[in-house]
Amino acid sequence: MPPNLTIEQVSSLAPDPTALRAAQGLANERQWTTLGRDDLALWGECKGSAKEPYKVRVDLSNNGTACSCPSRKFPCKHALALMLLAASRGKISAGVPPAWVSEWLEKRAARSEAAEKRSEKKPDPEARKKDAARRAQKREKLVQGGREALEQWLKDAVRMGLAAAQNAPASYWEEAAARMVDSQLPGAARMIREMGLLPKAGPDWAQKLLWRMGRLYLLTQAYQKLGRLPVESQEDVRGLLGWNVNQDELLQNGTAVTDDWLVLSSRTDEDEKTGLRTQVNWLWGKDSRRAAQILQFAYRNQPMDTSLAPGLVARGEMVFFPGAYPLRGIFKQMQLASPVLVPKGFPTLTAFLDECAAALGKNPWLEVFPVVLEEVVPLRMGEGWALGDRESRTLPLATEFTASWELYALSGERPITVFCLWNGFALNPQAAWDKERMVGL
Amino acid sequence: MSTLRALAQSAMLGTGNGFTPPMVDGVSLSASDLEGAVLAAAAALGAAQMGGVIAQVVTEQRVPCASETLRPLPDRAVALLKRVLEEENAFLLPEFLTQIAARKMCVPPETVPTLLGLGKSELRPLVVKVSGACGRWLAESNSSWAYALGREAQDAWEHGTRLERLAALEEIRGQDPATASAWLEASWQSEPPEERAAFVRVLQLGLSMADEPFLEACLDDKRKEVREAARRLLVGLEESRFAQRMWERARPLVDLKSRFLMGDRLEAHLPEGLDAAAKGDGLGGVALRKDMGEKANLLAQMVALIAPSRWSQEFNRTPEKLLAAAMGCEWKEPLVLGWQLAARAVEDVGWAEALVDFWIMNSQASKILDGECLDELILMLPAEKMERLAVGAIKPVVQELDEKGRLMAVLKKYQRPWSKKLALAVIRSAQRQAGGSGYYLPAALPEFARYVPIDLADELSAGWPGNLKGYWETHVERFLQVLNSRSEMIQILAE
Known part of the structure; x- marks a missing residue:
C-alpha cells in the first residue's frame, strides 16, 4: 500500500494557488455525497454547480486524477480536495470501488502497458547504429570546435584579469554560454553561467571564480586526451560537458545497489528563461551509507513527480550513473514506505574530510559533497555559525544558510545528526534529526 | 593565506x-x-x-537546554503550525497558540526562533508559554528575545530590557498594585523621559486613589505624553483633585431642562477664557476639531476629561436619554464628542453601547462622532450587545442584513469572538442573499469566518446554495476554507 499523501505533497500538485484555495474549502466531508478509498485509488462525488455531483478519481500509484467537472485546470479543485481529505488521516474510510472507478483504473493500466510495449518496439538495430554513428560524428566535430573556443575564452579571461571579469556585463558570460550551447556543450554553458553570478556573491568570489575557471580548463584538457583516461573518468568528463547517458541502457546494464534510500531533501529550481524546472533530490542509503542524487525535470506547467517527499524511504534498487565517484542515480525499481529511520553517516568531521579528499582524488570536478554527520552540535562562532563534532573539531556553516537559529534550537547544544552539502568552504545543512523526527531546513 | x-x-x-x-x-x-x-x-x-581542509579544534563551554516538561505537539499539528507560520493563513496563529497553551503543550524547537522573532507584542506572553524550556534557553543567547527569559519580576524590573521591565511591572501591578507603584516611584527620577509614559499607562491596572498623588505630580512632567497618560487615568478617579477641578469647571456650563410632555433638553454655555490652572490641567492647546470654534473646543476638552457616568448620575438619566437631550442643544457637537472621548478614556461600556446605538440610529451622528474613537468603542461592546443588535435588525426574508448599512460596518469593526446567535443570524442572512447582487457582504465573509464560534463550523458550512458563481463563489469558498482550517486545528490538537 502506498504511504499516506501529505498536505505538502498535494499542495505541490496544485496548478496554481487559486485552485489550492478552492480545494481547501471543498476538503470537507459535507461537500461530498460519497467518499471511498482502497489501496489503489481514492474516489468521491462532490457537490458542484451542476445538477449531478462531479465524479472524482485519484490513482494512488502515481497521483493521476480524473474528474467529470468542466474545469481546464489539472488537477482540478475537486481532485485536489479529495487528496487533501485523504491527507488528513481518517477522513476517508476504505471501501470497494464502484464501476466508474475500477473501469477508469483498468483503462489507465492498459494504456501504460501499451506505452511500455511501444517503447520496447525498436527499429532495425543496424539502421539505428548507423544513424547514431553519423550523429556522433557530427557532434564530435562541433564539440572539438567548442572545446578550442572554450580554452581560448578561458585564457583570454586570465589575460584580461579577474578584476575585468568582475566588471564585465552580463552579456560577457551569456554570450560565452550561448556559444557552448551551440557547440552542444550544455554542461560547459551551465558552468559559465554560474561563474557569471560569482563576482556579486560574497567576499571569496575571486578564488571561487578562479577555481571554477581552472576546473573548466582542466575539463578542456581532459577532453583532449579523453582516450588516455580511465573509463570512469571519461564518463565524468563527458557527463560534465553535457553528454546525456541513455537511461534505458543504464537501467539494463548498470549494477544496482539495493538499499533503503531515505529521502533527505528535495528542492525545485526554475530557469526563468527556458521555463525548465529541475528538482534535485538527495537520498541516503541506510546500509550503503552513501548519498545519491535523483534529478527530475519538467517544463513550466507540466506536473512534476513529487513522490520523493523528504522523510519517506524508497526501498529498492538504485543504479548509479557511471563515474569515478558516482553520485547521481536512477531507480530501477522502488517502493515508498515511511518507517522511522535516522541515517548513519560519518562519526567525526575528520573521517568525513578524509572521504571527501579521496573522492576529489577520483573526481577533481566535484562541486558539492553530500554528507550525513553524526553527533554534531551547532555552535555560535562570533558572527557566524559552525558545526562541532565529538573531537571538538569544527567546520563553518555557509553564510547563505538562513536557518542557523532553527538548527541551534533543534539541538539545544546537544549532539544531533545533520545532513549537509559541503562545498569545500562551508557546510550547508539540509535536514537534521530531533531524536527520531526528521526536520527539513 | x-x-x-x-x-x-x-x-x-x-x-x-x-x-x-x-x-x-x-x-x-x-x-x-x-x-x-x-x-x-x-x-x-x-x-x-x-x-586538504582540516577541521580546527575549538573548545567551548556548552550549556545545553534543560529538558522539556510540556507535552510535544502531535505530528500533524506540527505540520499545520509550520504552514501557518509560512503561509497566508497567519490569522490562525493567535487562536492556535492560545489552544496550544491551554493544553499545556509546547511547539517543536525549530519553530521557536521564528515565534520569538514575531513583531507583535500582544502575542509575546503566548509565545513564551508555548516555547517552553527551549524558548528560555534560546533567550539566554539572543538579547532581542530577552522577554522570554522567564526571570523573576523583580530581577526583570531591575536588570531587564525596556519590554521586560514593562511586562514585569504589569505582572506585579496585577498581583500587588502598591508594590508596583513603589517600584515605579523609586526609580522614576532615573527613568528615561521617553519611556515614562508607557510605565504610567501600566497603572490603569488596579487603579485606585492611592495612585492619585503620584499621578497628580505627573501633570507637571516635562513630557506631553506623560501628562496625557496621567490625565487619562485621573479622569477615571472621580475623587481625585484633578477630576474635582474639571467637574467644577464644566458643571456650571451644562444644565438639563425637563419640560413636561416635551422631553429633556440640555442647555450649555461656552467657557470664558482659561486660567493658568486650567492650562496646567491640559485645557487649551491643539483643537480637537477644526470645524468647531475655540470655545466650543474648550468645552469638548473639558467634557472629554470627565468620566461620562458622572453626568448620568448628576442628571439621573441614562446615557441614551442624555444623548437624545443633547441633540436639542445648540452646543451638541462639543458635548457628544466630549462624552465619546471620555467613554473611551475610562472604558465605560454602558456609554460605549449608547454611543454605538446613537451612531446606528441617528443620521447626524457621523458628523459629530470621531471615527477612530468609534472603532475603539465598538471593540468594547460585549458579545450580548452585538447579538441584540443583529437579532433586532435582521428579520428573515422580510429584512435581511443590509450590506451597506451601519450594522454591517459595526460587524466588520467588531474583531472579537461572536456569540452563537450572532453568527447564526448574520451567516444565515448571508446565505439567503447568496448569489444575489451583493459585493460588500460576500467580501466580508472570510473575515467573519475567523470570529464565529468554531463549534458551529458544521452548521455554518451547510446551507449555502450549490450553484454560486463569480464573486460569491470565491468568497464563500474562502469562508469555508477559513472555517475548515480552524476546525481542523482544533481536531488535530485533540489527537
Whole structure:
C-alpha cells in the first residue's frame, strides 16, 4: 500500500494557488455525497454547480486524477480536495470501488502497458547504429570546435584579469554560454553561467571564480586526451560537458545497489528563461551509507513527480550513473514506505574530510559533497555559525544558510545528526534529526 | 593565506596587464603558456584546498537546554503550525497558540526562533508559554528575545530590557498594585523621559486613589505624553483633585431642562477664557476639531476629561436619554464628542453601547462622532450587545442584513469572538442573499469566518446554495476554507 499523501505533497500538485484555495474549502466531508478509498485509488462525488455531483478519481500509484467537472485546470479543485481529505488521516474510510472507478483504473493500466510495449518496439538495430554513428560524428566535430573556443575564452579571461571579469556585463558570460550551447556543450554553458553570478556573491568570489575557471580548463584538457583516461573518468568528463547517458541502457546494464534510500531533501529550481524546472533530490542509503542524487525535470506547467517527499524511504534498487565517484542515480525499481529511520553517516568531521579528499582524488570536478554527520552540535562562532563534532573539531556553516537559529534550537547544544552539502568552504545543512523526527531546513 | 587565494589575488590583474606571480610555495608557472599554467594551477590548488581542509579544534563551554516538561505537539499539528507560520493563513496563529497553551503543550524547537522573532507584542506572553524550556534557553543567547527569559519580576524590573521591565511591572501591578507603584516611584527620577509614559499607562491596572498623588505630580512632567497618560487615568478617579477641578469647571456650563410632555433638553454655555490652572490641567492647546470654534473646543476638552457616568448620575438619566437631550442643544457637537472621548478614556461600556446605538440610529451622528474613537468603542461592546443588535435588525426574508448599512460596518469593526446567535443570524442572512447582487457582504465573509464560534463550523458550512458563481463563489469558498482550517486545528490538537 502506498504511504499516506501529505498536505505538502498535494499542495505541490496544485496548478496554481487559486485552485489550492478552492480545494481547501471543498476538503470537507459535507461537500461530498460519497467518499471511498482502497489501496489503489481514492474516489468521491462532490457537490458542484451542476445538477449531478462531479465524479472524482485519484490513482494512488502515481497521483493521476480524473474528474467529470468542466474545469481546464489539472488537477482540478475537486481532485485536489479529495487528496487533501485523504491527507488528513481518517477522513476517508476504505471501501470497494464502484464501476466508474475500477473501469477508469483498468483503462489507465492498459494504456501504460501499451506505452511500455511501444517503447520496447525498436527499429532495425543496424539502421539505428548507423544513424547514431553519423550523429556522433557530427557532434564530435562541433564539440572539438567548442572545446578550442572554450580554452581560448578561458585564457583570454586570465589575460584580461579577474578584476575585468568582475566588471564585465552580463552579456560577457551569456554570450560565452550561448556559444557552448551551440557547440552542444550544455554542461560547459551551465558552468559559465554560474561563474557569471560569482563576482556579486560574497567576499571569496575571486578564488571561487578562479577555481571554477581552472576546473573548466582542466575539463578542456581532459577532453583532449579523453582516450588516455580511465573509463570512469571519461564518463565524468563527458557527463560534465553535457553528454546525456541513455537511461534505458543504464537501467539494463548498470549494477544496482539495493538499499533503503531515505529521502533527505528535495528542492525545485526554475530557469526563468527556458521555463525548465529541475528538482534535485538527495537520498541516503541506510546500509550503503552513501548519498545519491535523483534529478527530475519538467517544463513550466507540466506536473512534476513529487513522490520523493523528504522523510519517506524508497526501498529498492538504485543504479548509479557511471563515474569515478558516482553520485547521481536512477531507480530501477522502488517502493515508498515511511518507517522511522535516522541515517548513519560519518562519526567525526575528520573521517568525513578524509572521504571527501579521496573522492576529489577520483573526481577533481566535484562541486558539492553530500554528507550525513553524526553527533554534531551547532555552535555560535562570533558572527557566524559552525558545526562541532565529538573531537571538538569544527567546520563553518555557509553564510547563505538562513536557518542557523532553527538548527541551534533543534539541538539545544546537544549532539544531533545533520545532513549537509559541503562545498569545500562551508557546510550547508539540509535536514537534521530531533531524536527520531526528521526536520527539513 | 591559502595558495589559491594568493593566486587569485595575483590574477586580479591579467597576464596581459601587469601580472606578477604569487610568492608562495607550490606554485611555479611556466612562461611559455602562462595563461594555461595559471588555470591549471588554479584547478590543482582548488582541489588541494578542498581536499586538504582540516577541521580546527575549538573548545567551548556548552550549556545545553534543560529538558522539556510540556507535552510535544502531535505530528500533524506540527505540520499545520509550520504552514501557518509560512503561509497566508497567519490569522490562525493567535487562536492556535492560545489552544496550544491551554493544553499545556509546547511547539517543536525549530519553530521557536521564528515565534520569538514575531513583531507583535500582544502575542509575546503566548509565545513564551508555548516555547517552553527551549524558548528560555534560546533567550539566554539572543538579547532581542530577552522577554522570554522567564526571570523573576523583580530581577526583570531591575536588570531587564525596556519590554521586560514593562511586562514585569504589569505582572506585579496585577498581583500587588502598591508594590508596583513603589517600584515605579523609586526609580522614576532615573527613568528615561521617553519611556515614562508607557510605565504610567501600566497603572490603569488596579487603579485606585492611592495612585492619585503620584499621578497628580505627573501633570507637571516635562513630557506631553506623560501628562496625557496621567490625565487619562485621573479622569477615571472621580475623587481625585484633578477630576474635582474639571467637574467644577464644566458643571456650571451644562444644565438639563425637563419640560413636561416635551422631553429633556440640555442647555450649555461656552467657557470664558482659561486660567493658568486650567492650562496646567491640559485645557487649551491643539483643537480637537477644526470645524468647531475655540470655545466650543474648550468645552469638548473639558467634557472629554470627565468620566461620562458622572453626568448620568448628576442628571439621573441614562446615557441614551442624555444623548437624545443633547441633540436639542445648540452646543451638541462639543458635548457628544466630549462624552465619546471620555467613554473611551475610562472604558465605560454602558456609554460605549449608547454611543454605538446613537451612531446606528441617528443620521447626524457621523458628523459629530470621531471615527477612530468609534472603532475603539465598538471593540468594547460585549458579545450580548452585538447579538441584540443583529437579532433586532435582521428579520428573515422580510429584512435581511443590509450590506451597506451601519450594522454591517459595526460587524466588520467588531474583531472579537461572536456569540452563537450572532453568527447564526448574520451567516444565515448571508446565505439567503447568496448569489444575489451583493459585493460588500460576500467580501466580508472570510473575515467573519475567523470570529464565529468554531463549534458551529458544521452548521455554518451547510446551507449555502450549490450553484454560486463569480464573486460569491470565491468568497464563500474562502469562508469555508477559513472555517475548515480552524476546525481542523482544533481536531488535530485533540489527537
